[in-house]
Amino acid sequence: MSEDWSASGIEALQLRLVRSKKAADELSEDERKLVEPFSPTFVYPIFGDEETIFGYKGLNIDYRFASGSLAQYLSVSYDDKFPDTAEVKADDPEKTLYEFIPPSYVKSLDAFEETVEKDAAEFKPLGERIGAYRMESSSKGKGKGKSAGGPILPDRDWEIVDEADLDDDEEVRYEAYWSNWDTPGFKEYHRRMQIFVLLYIEGASYIDEEDGRWEFVTLFERRKKGDTVSFHFVGYVSFYSFFCWPDTKRLRLAQFVVLPLYHAALYTLSYRNVLKRSDVSELTVEDPSEAFEDMRDKCDLYTLVSAGALDGVKAPLDRDRTEAVRKQYKLADRQFYRLVEMLLLLTADPNDAAHQRAIRLAVKKRLYLFNKEQLLQIEDKEERKTKLQETFESVQADYERLTAKFVG
DSSP states (O other): OOSOOEEEHHHHEEEEEEOOHHHHHTSOTGGGGGGSOBOOSOOHHHHOTTOEEESEESOEEEEEEETTTOOEEEEEEOSEEOOOOSSOOOOOHHHHHHTTSOTTOBSOHHHHHHHHHHHHHHOOOOSEEEEEEEEOOTTTTTTOOOBTTBOOEEOOSEEEOOGGGTTSOOSEEEEEEEEETTSTTHHHHHHHHTHHHHHHSTTOOOOOTTOTTEEEEEEEEEEEETTEEEEEEEEEEEEEEEEETTTEEEEEEEEEEEOGGGHHHHHHHHHHHHHHOTTEEEEEESSOOHHHHHHHHHHHHHHHHHTTTTTTOOSSOOHHHHHHHHHHTTBOHHHHHHHHHHHHHHHSOTTOHHHHHHHHHHHHHHHHHHTHHHHTTOOOHHHHHHHHHHHHHHHHHHHHHHTTTEEO
């Protein structure tokens, strides 16, 4: 077959979160990207490992969502289609997608646009509002960043809205809502938003609606113009709960999908909600990507430092004190002690040789215990010590990378 009839599924599938015409016209030049088409990161869960669609030239899969309710429109167009034969037929991308999306999508653009306009006046987020944040202006917040115990708060362009201010009528802010399967209407809403999990989380799959241990936090952009308040979907995070003896539960963050600009804020709002809940004793994360781990490390370190939770901490560690802090902030053992190590390496006096040595020993001890099985396979003791030193240096370099944008 001399001609290439294979199309890239990532390039062909164009997504769009559509706002009402009035709302779109009111966006600033910088905000226009919020309504422009965008591509998925992955399509192999839908179109196969090669992420290609056979049988088309100039293929375009126009997949739109009402920015609030996520009501959907789907249209498939192309410049040319491979002539079907008894042996070879073109793929059917709409039929393939049908297996992954709610059947309620429309193919009439006029009908979809009517839904979008209706959404602007009627859609409200489902569930219980648990927090909000606002974007800071370029001049706001300068000079912030020091706690009583020392330096290092990260430079960021958003801030949490105090609960007392949540009823204020700001023009733009971002609100997070907690839901579960019992939240009226949420199961149907989840069916419309879950497609983003396949498109943006590597190795992800749909979850079981019949399993009552799932919880969710959904993030919306809230805009107020005159007397009109509108809400626009930004992303969501799912949690799975496990029993934790004797009478609480451990939450595992399982799926996290959100436009990149809002990652840190959504995680922070979700984590703050966990800290308020007496029924949850620990938050863990399921198989995080490297980018998510970086974001989580920075957010968790910010939380601990801004609260002064680790002020004055030194090596060797006072285990009773650090364990009390770890449990208070509901962090898993490895995550918490990595944060402690970051703080120690970042704030310790480089001229205090005794303390620097104590820090190295504390980090190496954790690394040895964590990698004990692999290290013991190295029979030569000196080679084992060299490997541990190399691991320490790699960890130290990573900590320096993560805290490079922290300001003192």
